[in-house]
Amino acid sequence: MQVTETLNEGLKRGYNITVTADELNAKVNEKLAEAQPEVEMKGFRKGKVPMALLKKQFGQRLLGEAMQETIDGAMNQHFEDSGDRPALQPKVEMVDGDDWKEGDDVKVEMSYEALPAIPDVDLASISLEKMVVKADDAAVDEALANLAETAQDFKARRKGSKAKDGDQVVMDFVGKVDGEAFDGGSAEDYPLVLGSNSFIPGFEEQLVGVKAEEEKDCTVSFPEDYQAEHLAGKEAVFTCTIKEVKEPVAAEINDEMATKFGAEDLDGLKGQIRERLEAEYAGASRAVMKRGLLDALDGLVSFDLPPSLVEAEAGQIAHQLWHEENPDVQGHDHPEIEASDEHNKLAERRVRLGLLLAELGQKAEVEVTDAEMTQAIMNQARQYPGQERQFFEFIQQNAQMQQQMRAPIFEDKVVDYVFELAQVTDKEVPKDDLQKAVEALEDE
Structure with missing residues (x-):
């Protein structure tokens, strides 16, 4: 087998892989020898069918398997030796495929874009501000009044x-x-x-x-x-x-109303409301701090990006924004949507940060557990009352959907890992300041 480099520009790679006819024949004979002891054929005892007859009977099918396995093996060996990681599935084409016949060497062209080397980042040098909001009595009373309306x-x-x-x-x-x-x-x-x-x-x-x-x-x-x-x-x-x-x-705000919401008395209900409000504030504060972290990371790193990933991300952004601007169009029967410079710029940021977070997570051995995946699937399944089981089974059988659900969980775990290493300073602020910060995220 011979592997020859034909392209090495930036992250683009190209190779010619040649598998000789002798190598293929040896692979076929190896497969026949493995199968021979178990083969039964009329006129022969089990395991005694001549190799020549086996080759005539099964050779063509095994030749195809041998070609695929040999080429896959060559590709895997190349990635192991080179250390390259393809950004997307490599493109593989057989040279002169229509004219190829048994007894010829197999020649294959492989091309791909390699993932870039990600520079190290001093996470301890990152300074972040964490907005802390306490649930004051006025906020609790407002929430109580809203509960009274529902009761x-x-x-x-x-x-x-x-x-x-x-x-x-x-x-x-x-x-x-x-x-x-x-x-x-x-x-x-x-x-x-x-x-x-x-x-x-x-x-x-x-x-x-x-x-x-x-x-x-x-x-x-x-x-x-x-x-x-x-x-x-x-x-x-x-x-x-x-x-x-x-x-x-509206229900009268008293101990009786509190019992309707599972609390022992009004003070107990107020305590539950205070905890819920502060949990909501903490979630909003985390979202703001996460944006600050991503902005900091984006300013710390710079490396070449695989054009195919940027192009795909820009197309997805443009498509999503077009549908948001045209909510009446439900399907995809619409004019071709071209990504703008703004879409490409946003796509570059997303791809850069995605690759960086993936690298940080890999080095830190961050993993999404089965329990976390199951919980995420169950949370989404609740959106389909009466069809929870079907939704759960659909996700289990769909690897792409599993990856789509796993990705944000992984990202959040990596972000939490970075939070632990960064310099985080708590800053107590009014609720309105946090609300403005959240609204600013939504406007970007």
Whole structure:
């Protein structure tokens, strides 16, 4: 086998690989010899089929396997000897493939872009500022008020008031089909929030405008696919006796409300809220500090970038931004999108930082554990209620999707590793300052 360099410019590499006919023949014979003891053929005992007959029967198929294995072996040996790491899958083409015949040498052209050598970075020299925000009483009280809105209560409207959408109507009702009451069609003191869509379609709308002590007949039709087959598609009349009309009000902030949210008392709920708020602040602060770290790293390193990676990243950025500007276009049936100089500049930064973080993570032996991957998959699966199992199985069978999910976890672990080595100074700031810093990230 012979490997000859044909191109070495920047990160671009090219090689000719020649596998002689004798090498291929030897590889085929080796495979036949390995298989011979297990081969059974009519007229011969197991393991006694002559090599010449085996070669006639299986030679063509084994020749293809031998070619592939030999070329793959040559490529792997080249990368091991040279230390090169291809940025993308190498391009491999067989020379004179259409004219090649058994007995000829195999000649292959291989080309790729090598990943660059990443310079060392003194991580301890990086200075970062960590914005620290404490959850003050005003923030806790604001969050409590928002919770009270969700823990909605109802109070009686003035006598004679008409029910509005969103009001609660307390009533007795009896439902009849063909003049006969049916099981499950009656209730007493039933509290129904108008607009909640908890009853048969069309029912609640007919109660808008009713008053206490009023009787109202509501005529509706059960859906054709109603779970009770004997009622499906049937028309029903519900005679409703209205007892109270109540308007929604925010829950009173007290110990009773706190128990609705799983706390022992109001002080306990305030403590939970304070912890949640400070966790949110910490997450936002980390995002700001991460941007500061990436900016610092970007200013510390400079190296050649594989053009193919930059081009692919710029195209992806341009495509994503185009869809954000044209949200009505869901598919990819649109004009060709060309990357601008701005897209290319952003792509260069992303590729440079991606390669640097990958190198730092490799040297630090950062790994994404199976437990971390499983947790990430489960978090995403929750976005598909009722289809969690199918989503989980889809990810398990899709290596590309697994890599897409693993990459951000790996990056965050590397960032945390760098945070530990960098000089980080805490700075206590008001919530508004942190909010402005976060908004600045979103505007970039």
